[in-house]
Structures are given as C-alpha cells and as structure tokens.
Amino acid sequence: MIRTSLTDLVGINYPIIQGGMAWIATWELAAAVSEGGGLGIIGAGNAPIDWVRNQVQAIKAHTDRPFGINVPLFSPFAAQVIELAIEEQVAVMTTGAGNPTPFIEPLKNAGVIVIPVVASASLARRLERAGADAVIAEGEESGGHIGSVSTMSLIPLVTDAVSIPVIAAGGVGDGRGLVAALALGAAGVQMGTRFICTDECIAHANYKGAIVKANERSTLVTGMSIGHPVRCLRNPMSREFESMEKAGVSEEQVIEFGTGRLQMAAMQGDIVQGSLMAGQISGLVHDIIPAAELLRRINDQAEALLARMATWAQPEEVTG
C-alpha cells in the first residue's frame, strides 16, 4: 500500500480520488470506490439540493467509509450543497469552476476537508492561504471542463507553490500514471474518465463503449470560443460544435447548442448528438470492471513499478 499525505489526510487505503462527474458520479459509483479503498465522490453538478440529499442518504446506507461531494461553483445550488455537506458531516468537499474561498472556513469549522480543483499554481497558492486542506491540480488532458496547462507541466509548479497535498488529475489511467504523478510531487491522483468505465457507474453503456473504443487522438475541445473549454470525444455533435465555433457564431448560439448534451450522452446513450465528455486517457481504457477491482489493479501496478524503479539508479539494471 502506498501511503501518502492524501491517504493520511482523508483516511483511505489508496491515494486515488474518483472525479465528481455531473450526472454519472452517483452514490452507486462513489460507494463502490470508497468501499474499494479510494475516495468516492458524489458529483452534484447543477442538480437540485433534494437530489443531492438523497444521494448522500443512499451512500451512507451503503458504506461507512469516507466519501465526498463535488460541486461546481456555477451551480445555482452550490451554497445549499455546501450547507448540506456541513449538516451531513461529509468527509470531503471538492469544488470546481470558481473560487471557493468564502466556503472554506465554514466547511473546515464543521470538520469537512476542503479540496478545490485548480488549473494554475497561482490559484493553488491563493487557496492554500484561504485554508484549503489540499488541491486537485487538473491538467488540460482531462475530460469535461478544463484549463490550459498539461499535468506534466502543472504538477511540479503547483507542488513548488504550496505545501498542502497536491492531487494530480488529467492523463492518469493506470498505475504508471499514478507513479508518474507521485514522481512529479503529487500525493495522489483523481481519475474521472477511467471510473466511468466501471460496472457501478450508471453512465449509459453506449457512453462507456465509446470510451473503450477511443484512442488518444479521439478527443477534441469545444467551447473554447466562449471561454469554457470542454474536452469530449469526437462525434457528429462535437464536430458540428467545432465547425460552429470556427464559423464564428454568437455566444448565445454556442450555449444553446451545447446545453443538455452531456445528459443526452451519459444518460440516454445518444453518442451521436450527445457530448461524450472524456479525457485523452480514453485510449488507455480497454475494459469495464468493478471499481474495487480497478483500484486494486492500479495499486498493484504502481507497487510493482515502484519496486522496479528502486533498482533503476544502479548501473547493472536497465529500464525503458
């Protein structure tokens, strides 16, 4: 078992957090990840507070292990979700798409561990000063809403900038990615795309199948023209989106075109007209397995790799 400042902070077996993907990071997946020794996360997305409350009740009925909630701060229910996390004494709150500073103190006072997602060293530094317990530094190879800096470049810079634990997200799909993230200075990883392809994730089988079929060049980025880049798989929808943006249509048209597309793909299985949000790591996903098995597999691969690497600085050994 790989012990890091993240496993110590949260009380988990593996330094692996499951991404809080809107619509599909439900209690079923989060419970399976937490029971499996990682940190399961319920993705609140833009969902109404009652939905989130039901999710929290359901996961509590299925696991006693730590879990978290992710809320993107643009959600109209963001403040209510944070109140709920406090009431329910949720172990971890991860936040995205905004500055969580006003929420950090109340969450921490209630004993909730606060881990914002950042895409730059400067925001990481600011949030450490505001009291964040750790940060998730997300590279632009991730699926869904992204920043502009890749994981390889971002992690060393963020770990140099702060002394709280840094969790690497983006481009991590197996034990090699976990060990690479640790080498870059991270205390663990967050994975989204890889966890979609687990038995417990409620995403539509067509969506999972599209990820398994994809290679590393299968993604593109939509929404750049309106300043909200989103990485998803190439399909008729995302190619049309790309053409509209190149043609310079209005922001309103872009937003109207894009709205509701994730749900179409993730829930209804429309892989033609839906937005198949996924990271570049899709090319590394070859199967759909139980979340606990995935966690064990990644840990075993990482441990074996660490053991091999221990010998690499010695002249008689050859790697690569």
Added chain:
Amino acid sequence: MIRTSLTDLVGINYPIIQGGMAWIATWELAAAVSEGGGLGIIGAGNAPIDWVRNQVQAIKAHTDRPFGINVPLFSPFAAQVIELAIEEQVAVMTTGAGNPTPFIEPLKNAGVIVIPVVASASLARRLERAGADAVIAEGEESGGHIGSVSTMSLIPLVTDAVSIPVIAAGGVGDGRGLVAALALGAAGVQMGTRFICTDECIAHANYKGAIVKANERSTLVTGMSIGHPVRCLRNPMSREFESMEKAGVSEEQVIEFGTGRLQMAAMQGDIVQGSLMAGQISGLVHDIIPAAELLRRINDQAEALLARMATWAQPEEVTG
C-alpha cells in the same frame, strides 16, 4: 547513473536528448550537451546544407562523443541533410514534421541510429515497422511545432504500441519530469525549452530571459487555423497572431505574418515582434547555467527521487 535502453542504444551517460531547435541548437549547445553526458543535437531547421556541414565539422572538432542532427522533413534540404549524416557517420538522426520511412533504411545501413519524433501511437507503430530504432513521443505541452496529445496520455499509449525505446518530450524540465517519464514507460527524455536557458545556447539573452520570467500559463498556441500549431510565449506578436486567426484571415495572410518570427526572437532578441517558441515547462525554468551542470543537476535530482520512491510502497513511509 540511470541506465536505460536509450543510454545503451546511443552510448550516453544520461538518458537525456537535447531538442534540435531551429536556429539555436547549434554545435555550441550540442557539443556542450554531448560532452556533458547527454545527446547533443544540431537543429538543421530549414538551413542550407553548407551551414549544416559546417556545424558538423565544428562539433567534431569539439567532442568525440555521440551527437545527432535533427531535420524537419519539410525542409527543402532534408534529403541532403540525411545524405550528410550518412557521409559524416553521425551517431543519431532525429526527424520531425513528416514520415521519414524512405530514409530509414539508408541511414541504418550506414550505422546511423534513426529516432523520429511522433505525436501518436499509430505513427510510432508504423515507424517501428519501417525500422526506426526508437521514437521520441512529443506531448503538446512542448514548445514549437506540436501535436494534440499531452505527454501523460501519450507515453503509456506509445510504449504499449511499440517495443523500441520511447523517449518522452514535452513537459520535462527537471529530475521529477525525467522520473515521471520513466514511470510512464519511457527510456529517457528530450528537452528543448530547458536547454535554451543554458550558457552555451546561442539564443539571444532576451529570449532566454523571457523563458526564465514566464510561468506555466505564459504560452499560447498559434497556427491552429492552418493546421500547424506552434506553442510560444504570449507577447504582442503571438496575441496579434491569435486575434488574426480568430478573425478568420486567409491562410496566406497567416503564413506571411508568421514567417521569420522565430529568427527575430531567437537571434535578434526581438521579444515584442518575434515568436518566442517555448513549452509550458517555461514556468519551471529559473536560471541560465552551463549545459553540463544542468545535466548533472537533473540526474542528481532523479537519482535522489528514485531512492526516495523505493520506500513509498512500504507502510511506514509517507510521501507527497
């Protein structure tokens, strides 16, 4: 010393290749890198064959260690540069921007090691079949001409696809990046941006200074609209380039605007109107030092990290 299939293949001390940047990867830098234990590369760029021949003569007068030449296959002199490499029995030929298949056999017959740069697993597989001795897999966080897949995502996919050594490029600026690349399955790294900031690189002091000053969000990508994405630092020139592309000007106008800009920055030191090609790793570059010192520093950092990592899979140790 970290021994890998790359150090064995080329006969170098450190698994580190210097990128063959046009204009500024001259014999001065390449000789310093090769003398320092890495693999120095002369960047032929679009330069006339006589210039390249003079460079080869000069480096041979300064080092007996292996060195290489890089040629982008769009150079009008590409075939002549390859002939020269054969005549001069250069140790390594790296190629970019095209398919080097027709050149592989003649180079190998002359004992030249052939290492093409690729940005996808599929091209790596094709070039392995064509006889390439290794490939450099370049992530899109690199400076200059880039592909679309990040290093973290690309390296595991390429190493799964081929059995020849894979060298990681893009996002590598220190020993952490080297160890991360090895963890992902690479046999070494190629670094461009970091080597610009060495004493021996002839790049203008203004260019080096701009890289030292940059942070990880200082780069942008120009040329996407004409299918030739180039990563460079944000400056008045690249911002204007970006605006022109957004406004949808013609391909001719884009090419006219962009031509000659690297030379303006790299040689004349015009950091306002020149193209400061550089990778996202610019944020990790804090000093200008001799190339040999840089190589030693990266090796020492990597060895110390490997020694620490050896203990990470044991429960009593804590990392991150």
